[in-house]
Amino acid sequence: MDLQLLAALVLGIATIVVIVLWTRLDAFVALLVAALVTGFVAGSPATDTLNSITAGFGSTMGSIGIVIGLGVAVGKILEVSGAADALARAFVRALGAGREPWAMAGTGAMVSIPVFCDSGYVIMNPLARSIARRKRAGYVTLALALGCGMTLTHHLVPPTPGPLGVAGILGADLGGLVLAGLVFTVLLLPIVVLYARWIGPQLESQLLPPVRESVYGRAGVASGPPSSAVGLRERDTAADTDGAGTGDDVVIDDPAAALGTPPPGASPHRVSAGVASLPLVVPLLLIVANTVTTAVDRNRQGVLTGDEGYEPSRLAEVLAFVGSPVVALLIGVLLAVYVLLPRWTTRSQVGGWLSEAASSAGLILLITGAGGALGQVLRDSGVGEELAEAIASASLPGVLVPFLVATLVRIAQGSGTVAMITAASVSAPLVPSLGLAPLAAALACCAGSMVFSYFNDSYFWVVTRFTGLDGVAAIRGWSGITTAVWLGSLPLVLVAGAVL
Template structure:
């Protein structure tokens, strides 16, 4: 790898860390500064560098900004109307009291198969907060459990874009990849729960009260009162958007080009699906007699809390775009491809380094599959195993250039070192846990 690109990566990340941890500037400015430092040191012309930052910021917000805003609004309506409490009680009844973290992990793992992590967390995090408030569980623990469940299937199981693209690039049978990915995820669920239970309580004292309100001590440990609305009614604004998004995925694959697929392609677009969910929430959930001014006040408060999350997420996308366009990710991948390691681990290593370099797990999977496909094919590595390897490697060390890092940590209420302990630590633990699983898969598939 060229020394200049290595220096660009190191100095860019150092600038982000230094500004976020030790200056009076917030993460939004820190990420933009890191993008500028990386681009300048890498030799990107200034005019192109500005274009890369604008493109990365705009494309990231175009994909997730509206979803975040709408999801926060649905969550606010659920909280204020009592809908989140009704769903929380249902979740505890299904999983059993004391196993709320297991319920959140399993829910996240199921939802993230057809839905992006960011959208799934935005939609479901009010449940985690309500469970934490009502049953005296640490908010960090339940948010970690939810986010971890979302992450493992997002990285490992098609039809999410990364695994789907890798299956095509490696020439693997898609059905085999789906089955193998699901089997791979099962032993990772206890890892998510264990990490959440160990780390969550230790970070609870570092929650920012400006981001997450403190629980009412009188409510902790008590069985919640009967909610004002039923769980089924409360679930409609959550389930309908998810079903529309899933319907888009299924009809797009099974009925491509049909009229049904065309309808679902529109209704199942995350922003449209959540807009429908918000409209239903506004008119279905508030108790009878709630006036228009009150509901508008809820939505205004939600928009205010979503604003900084949206901007930070966009800045993370800008930083990631500069890392990609500067050539740092490709240079790392080329360097790793020449290392003397078992061939089934080649996609794993390339994906790991690309993920660290530019933040996107999907880009890491696709880059690893593109560069390693000729190598693993020549070595006779099973294509399904190669897909699992690239996908597992992409889970490593989610940090400032990953939009999901900001969604998880800011919605939870953590920043700085605590945020990295929460989410960078979780993803790295899952990455390490996947190594022995890859070894077992190699014994079975090769």
């Protein structure tokens, strides 16, 4: 392997670690500096490195920036209207105490099959916050379980783009990959929940103060652990109306406090769980409908990937528009404002809440974009391609070749989709000589790409910033849980290589 490119990777990562952990600068600056260092050490011309940074930042913002902005707007309205609290009550009542992490992981896995995990996480995170607020603890556990549940199906189950492309490149049966990916997901979900339950309580005290305040209220910031916040909160005196134990045990914020006092003669504002779910469910259903209709349409025409030869039907065109994440979440914002809020809410109040949401999303957007910029520099510099070729030339058990190629490319440049597509492209000529079934090779590519999500992965920044983890806590929480499911997938990949 080219030692210069290896040095570029190592020094780029080291730059991020040093700046984030030992200086006064934040992750946004660290990522940009690391991108410059990586490009310089790799020998890329300065102008090419700058072009890669701007291209990577722009493409990342183009794909997820609007989605994050709209998602936090929906979350803010869910919070101030009391809708999030209503959903949390219904969720706890339906599941019973102690099963919330399983529900979050399972829900995340289902949502992320048709929906990009970035978008799905932004949409579903308010529910995790509401349940934690109701329980007065456990937000990190719930947030990590939700995020990693989404990671599983995003990497393993078509019709997400990565697995779909892998199936096309390797000639694997698409239906077989769907079924095998679902089996992998079910078997790996316990690892997600167990790791989240183990690490979550250890990281709860390290939540960033703004996130702690958003989840638990000001007392959670002032007094440390959320359980100390009883004095500044209202008690839910209802006798176990939500199924979460006796009413005296649950301490919550007044969900309607932000709405102000109703005008004379107006009824107190209440939101049912069914109505509260509309801004979340409707966008998800639109995105799902778009994905399913497009997949069926492509399968009917025999064009699984690419646009050449594909002529979308009229229905597919309509759903491609309303089911795009941007339009679907815009509809979610409209539903949140006009369905969840009472009629006596003023325009200035709504504008203020949306401004607060935009303000909270600002740093998340910058950091996510900078992560995309670093990933683009790593791709353009050739680090990922060099690693792939090096591992493919080593003497390894057949099924481990695509698995490790995907692993190293993921570490090198951050994108799981790029990692699995690269691994499939490198492995495709080797599959016959390795004695591998195309389905086993496809599973190896997809599973290997889940490893160690960290600074150069845009989803790392989405999850850790919304969860409120930074520095070492972010690595222990999110990088750790993604590595745990990667390790858990290794024996499954070996079994698949032996029996398929």
